[in-house]
Amino acid sequence: MQAAMNENKSLSPFNRSLVKMRRARAAQNMPQAGFLHQEVAARLLERLDDINRSFDTAFALGWDAAEHPLPAEHAFYADLAANRAQAMPGPAVACDEEVLPIAENSLSLLLSNLSLHWVNDLPGTLIQINRALKPDGFFLAAMLGGETLSDLRRALLDAELAICGGVRPRLSPMAEVRDLGGLLQRAGFAMPVADAETIPVSYADPLALMRDLRAMGETNAVHDRQKTMWRRDVLLEACRLYCDRHSNAEGRILAHFQVLFLTGWAPGPNQPRPKQPGSAKARLADALGTKEMQVKGSRRPD
Amino acid sequence: MTLEKDDIDPKLLEILVCPLTKSTLRYDRANQELISDDAGLAFPIRDGVPIMLVDEARRLDAQE
Numbered sequence: 001m002q003a004a005m006n007e008n009k010s011l012s013p014f015n016r017s018l019v020k021m022r023r024a025r026a027a028q029n030m031p032q033a034g035f036l037h038q039e040v041a042a043r044l045l046e047r048l049d050d051i052n053r054s055f056d057t058a059f060a061l062g063w064d065a066a067e068h069p070l071p072a073e074h075a076f077y078a079d080l081a082a083n084r085a086q087a088m089p090g091p092a093v094a095c096d097e098e099v100l101p102i103a104e105n106s107l108s109l110l111l112s113n114l115s116l117h118w119v120n121d122l123p124g125t126l127i128q129i130n131r132a133l134k135p136d137g138f139f140l141a142a143m144l145g146g147e148t149l150s151d152l153r154r155a156l157l158d159a160e161l162a163i164c165g166g167v168r169p170r171l172s173p174m175a176e177v178r179d180l181g182g183l184l185q186r187a188g189f190a191m192p193v194a195d196a197e198t199i200p201v202s203y204a205d206p207l208a209l210m211r212d213l214r215a216m217g218e219t220n221a222v223h224d225r226q227k228t229m230w231r232r233d234v235l236l237e238a239c240r241l242y243c244d245r246h247s248n249a250e251g252r253i254l255a256h257f258q259v260l261f262l263t264g265w266a267p268g269p270n271q272p273r274p275k276q277p278g279s280a281k282a283r284l285a286d287a288l289g290t291k292e293m294q295v296k297g298s299r300r301p302d
Numbered sequence: 303m304t305l306e307k308d309d310i311d312p313k314l315l316e317i318l319v320c321p322l323t324k325s326t327l328r329y330d331r332a333n334q335e336l337i338s339d340d341a342g343l344a345f346p347i348r349d350g351v352p353i354m355l356v357d358e359a360r361r362l363d364a365q366e
Contacts, residue, residue, distance in 0.1 A: 101354035103317050
């Protein structure tokens with residue numbers, strides 16, 4: 001039984017009920033602590049603006065940005081925490097990104113604002129999102145990436161290593177931009193694109209940054225995390241290291257949030273598609289006005 | 303009906319399915335629940351917001 005439980009944990013690094021609890025608790029701190037969510041919501045809408053398309057049915061996961069309503073005829077909002085869902089600017093549901101309660105072929109747009117980095121089975125969630133979209137439906141998501149707060153992670157790691165002689169799993173794993181394009185493709189999205197933006201934020205000191213993370217509900221939700229508080233001496237040493245390394249002229253520290261943007265389309269009839277290999281009607285050499293040469297050892301296609 | 307203010311958006315009702323089985327849901331307006339017969343679960347609706355979370359759903363009795 002214990003072995004089975006451990007196996008289950010290794011497949012699911014994140015404790016979803018803890019994520020839900022954190023999101024619910026953080027609701028009272030929004031919108032003050034929600035500046036990152038607001039900023040990312042604005043950037044998502046900006047990207048949506050670039051797409052010359054109107055959407056009839058839109059669904060947003062973890063939206064939490066009352067001043068940024070979705071541009072759609074029917075806009076629905078969702079959050080893992082029921083109290084957050086109830087505070088949305090329109091009709092909303094509480095739902096788990098890992099098991100989406102959305103019928104196949106029902107949405108023309110699905111957005112996610114910083115709600116996918118705590119999902120255990122991201123490929124499974126992406127497949128469910130693809131199925132929920134109508135043909136030619138659009139998926140646009142922002143999630144925190146692996147470079148997020150790398151300076152803070154480094155300072156905590158160095159401090160713990162120096163004082164305790166070892167480190168414990170306190171920091172959650174995050175996705176890298178290079179993995180996400182392939183993941184979108186595997187989930188069946190057409191024209192998948194993944195890119196990253198970095199949002200710098202300045203704080204009075206590292207403790208203010210950590211207080212903010214807690215207020216946002218974005219502290220570690222890994223199953224096997226170290227559940228006790230940081231040792232005071234480790235924390236102070238980490239703060240000292242961080243300030244030494246990253247203070248600016250005004251004595252404030254800089255923190256960097258890496259936001260990964262994912263876009264993809266549900267396959268549709270009139271989308272551009274790559275041609276079959278060998279279906280070309282003209283030679284590249286002619287177009288370039290050069291002479292075709294055979295590479296030594298290669299075979300010329302018939 | 304007194305529930306009108308908190309009534310669930312009809313278009314939203316149209317696109318919601320059971321999160322586990324992806325089957326259609328039965329809307330129990332009197333008890334404000336969305337019922338998945340396949341999964342044997344009743345999802346509560348609070349203030350017009352369906353709570354589609356398995357750990358907050360009510361397990362159906364055999365006779366329901």
